[in-house]
Amino acid sequence: MLNDAEFRAGFVSFVGRPNVGKSTLTNALVGEKVAITSSKPQTTRRAIRGIAHSEQGQLILVDTPGMHRPRTLLGERLNSIVQSTLGDVDVVGFCVPADEKIGPGDRYINEQLDSFPRAKKVAIVTKIDAASRPAVAAQLLAVSQLREWEAIIPVSATSKIQLDTLATELIRLLPVSTALYPADSVTEESLESRISELIREAVLEGVEDELPHSIAVTIDDIVERDDKDLVEVFANLFVERDSQKGIIIGHQGSRLADVGARARAQIEPLVGKQVFLSLRVKVAKDWQRDPKQLGRLGF
Ligand SMILES: Nc1nc2c(ncn2[C@@H]2O[C@H](COP(=O)(O)OP(=O)(O)OP(=O)(O)O)[C@@H](O)[C@H]2O)c(=O)[nH]1
Missing domain, CATH: 3.40.50.300 (P-loop containing nucleotide triphosphate hydrolases)
Known part of the structure; x- marks a missing residue:
């Protein structure tokens, strides 16, 4: 010891x-x-x-x-x-x-x-x-x-x-110091930002190379239901162009459904409950070049 x-x-x-x-x-x-x-x-x-x-x-x-x-x-x-x-x-x-x-x-x-x-x-x-x-x-x-x-x-x-x-x-190589965080913490990131990163990761799987930079995820609400063992997550996926919206959603929503399923599989162990995930795809034209929109999307 x-x-x-x-x-x-x-x-x-x-x-x-x-x-x-x-x-x-x-x-x-x-x-x-x-x-x-x-x-x-x-x-x-x-x-x-x-x-x-x-x-x-x-x-x-x-x-x-x-x-x-x-x-x-x-x-x-x-x-x-x-x-x-x-x-x-x-x-x-x-x-x-x-x-x-x-x-x-x-x-x-x-x-x-x-x-x-x-x-x-x-x-x-x-x-x-x-x-x-x-x-x-x-x-x-x-x-x-x-x-x-x-x-x-x-x-x-x-x-x-x-x-x-x-x-x-x-x-x-670190300085001698008392512990800086309680022993049970693994990250400082909020639950909200961890969930939005997991959703972004799910979207990035299986999309074309030009898309990764064009995707941002925001969370409108995370609701813990009292009546059920369920957490509801309401999220938005922002892309830069209408054409990208089509790519993300896929034929009759098939790709978006896959994204939702993959993201849910990652979020459920994190919150320790079943998750209902609502994903809405929105277009924020050229958000990467627009300081106002960057701010709104959390950068
Ligand atoms: N074979 C092998 N692949 C690895 C290993 N570590 C990471 N990878 C793979 O390398 C790829 C990139 O890993 P990331 O951890 O996302 O790399 P990164 O440096 O954080 O990437 P950025 O976020 O783009 O800066 C993924 O496909 C990983 O699965 C490893 O130890 N062995």
Whole structure:
């Protein structure tokens, strides 16, 4: 047993190109679904905090959107979230996948890390289950040449390889502190925003590549029924164009029905009750470029 003086707690942020596995790693460390994951790049839009507890300490994970060069107002806001998040974390975990060569995108992000001298920097080679041993070894070597890291850790979030090692290494780099959150909390996100992220994730499964950025979800109401073991969720799906509305709804509403079923399957374990989900698809013309609409949709 460690004595109290050695307990550590602090903030850790995973950065890296889109799709390198940051959200999946956050979920695996926290052990509950808090950040949305998707096989499409750049689906993470806000800094979600997952909290991993252990006897040695408390890791508060700040999941940032993929850093990229902005093309729209939404892109600029995402980048500014990244900047303000990284300004005050204790540790940055730079993620590169084992199954792809380090490229200009990775180097760009690595260079950005120079602007955050306060944070200790750890390299994480993700998805090691998807690469051969020699490929993983080569990637570890390539990463070690980018900068002096506090540690370089290979992991697989999906195959649960080395997750404990990663957690222990990260905690070791945090300041000595009492716990910053109660031991039973896993996230600071409100129920409402977790539900809207789960709905967005369900919509993103099986839509065409140009759509992900065009979808926003808002929640009008969450009603706990007294008379039944039921929670009613009333949500809106915003797209940018009429044509996208058709895509989301599908032939005779078939796609929307699938989305509803998938989202419900994720929301029910979260609320611990049966869920009635009302989804309305609405068009907010070019919302990504319109500051007023961005504000209304929660950005
Ligand atoms: N084989 C394998 N695939 C993984 C692993 N971790 C994540 N993935 C897959 O990689 C894809 C992207 O994962 P995410 O966690 O959404 O990636 P991200 O870096 O958060 O992506 P953005 O939100 O776009 O920044 C998903 O299809 C995951 O299932 C892993 O350890 N092994």
